[in-house]
Amino acid sequence: MTQSRHYVLAAGGTGGHMIPAHALAEELMRRGHRVALVTDDRGARIPGLFDGVQVHVLPAGRLSGGPIGWLKALRKIFLGRAMALRLYETFRPSAVIGFGGYPALPALMAAQRDRIPTLVHEQNAVLGRVNRLVAGKVDAIATAYDQIDRLAKAHREKTHLVGNPVRDEVLALREQPYPALGEDGIFRVLVTGGSQGATVLSRVVPDGLGMLPEHFRRRLQVTQQCRAEDIEEVRGRYASLGIPADLATYITDMSDKLAWSHLVIARAGASTIAELTAAGRPAILVPLPSATDDHQTANAREMAKAGGARMIAQRNFTAVELAKQMQKLGLEPEALANAAARARAVGRPNAARDLADLVERTGRDLGSDPLPARNNVLSPAASGAFA
The missing domain is CATH 3.40.50.2000 (Glycogen Phosphorylase B;)
Incomplete structure (x- = not known):
């Protein structure tokens, strides 16, 4: 068995983002790793996913609505980034993996500030907005399809076709x-x-x-x-x-x-x-x-x-x-x-395995650190920090 590590998965609160993140979490935990999830209110409410995984709710601004909307979004993004930084102080992840959606953005920004390896997984055949924003700075890009629209040529060398992880059942x-x-x-x-x-x-x-x-x-x-x-x-x-x-x-x-x-x-x-x-x-x-x-x-x-x-x-x-x-x-x-x-x-049944392999290759060894309380769902209106 590989050395136990900590990983943070960050996903927007729709099934399209959450289900592959859940499948990766299951595979990583089977390998003896610890996993935390960063999402939004919607993601935390989806039933049947991430049982036994600590879940953290971050504010996530959507970059729309003109200048006023952008300012409000940026405030939420940087608040979410600050909260993610506090999580990383205690959880100390070997890597942070984004699955798209705006809640993934502050988690990835915080990881890059702390020089933690980052990856993104793109579920669709078109690279999503958040993944396009961070594509130049992440260490690896995992894709579900061989043909990905809106993927810059400069990023193809670090792109890996793994497929889209599905639930074990x-x-x-x-x-x-x-x-x-x-x-x-x-x-x-x-x-x-x-x-x-x-x-x-x-x-x-x-x-x-x-x-x-x-x-x-x-x-x-x-x-x-x-x-x-x-x-x-x-x-x-x-x-x-x-x-x-x-x-x-x-x-x-x-x-x-x-x-x-x-x-x-x-x-x-x-x-x-x-x-x-x-x-x-x-x-x-x-x-x-x-x-x-x-x-x-x-x-x-x-x-x-x-x-x-x-x-x-x-x-x-x-x-x-x-x-x-x-x-x-x-x-x-x-x-x-x-x-x-x-x-x-045309199915790719080994997607969870191949994505977990990529995550392990990209992550860094940090040793064993104490974990924060499990199944702890926090919102910005709670304590304001991860505990």
Whole structure:
């Protein structure tokens, strides 16, 4: 076993940032290391992640809103940087790893001030804003895709393709066969819009499934994530169509739902793509058009090109188009199983291992230091310092 070290992971509070950070934390702890998480209020509230890891909430300003907004953001960033410096005095990390999102910025700035090695992991196929800001100063850049847009040529020598880490329970699905699908058997559809849901899926998917031929529609069984404001309307629509549907605002047992799914209809967030390709599940992907730098369309490129997914731009995502694509896939079990195999072929199952290897190579030895109290969530309104 390698010598035990301390690592700080810094991630913005969305599933796309938090899930790969969680997967890395699990791998590092398996290797005997200690891990702390820096995030925002949203990240600290996501259920099922970072159990047994000390969590610190930092203020993080978003650089938007004109000069006044920038000044407010800078104040928060430097307050977060000061709090991170106090954490490093006691925790003494061997490296700080950023996963994008504005909460990662003050943690990385503090590490660079203390000359602590830093890395960033980019989950998307377009380098994000915070990662672009720090790319020139970090020691290494880990990526999830071979083709990364907005990555400067000057930084490619320190760039390493590792993939996007997923949770252990999702990775375990890779060893299970794609669920058998007979011509008259139940056809299970999983619909997910990412950690925040997606109104367009709630609006289009029930109507699209309702347009399928009756013999196909009778076979459907749907699990769908919806926004809270949409869920009752969607429930009523499925009931009127006679389609069994299990609806929730947040799917906590995603690995179980993926395990029995024959087809997934989803946004093209980084974690969604990583989980689909790790498990080997075919998909109809509807990239979020307002995503920064249109990164969801870029995320879907590899899986769609390989034949593991069909990508539909949101402007073209209608009930008629969905019904057409569903029939092309669902009425040919061999085509669906082939798409599942193609999705699996572009997965990178060793992402957590490879990223942990990179972290260990980049980090420095500092010896064993006393740890602050575990599971200690602090906000700027608390003591003002890490304890």
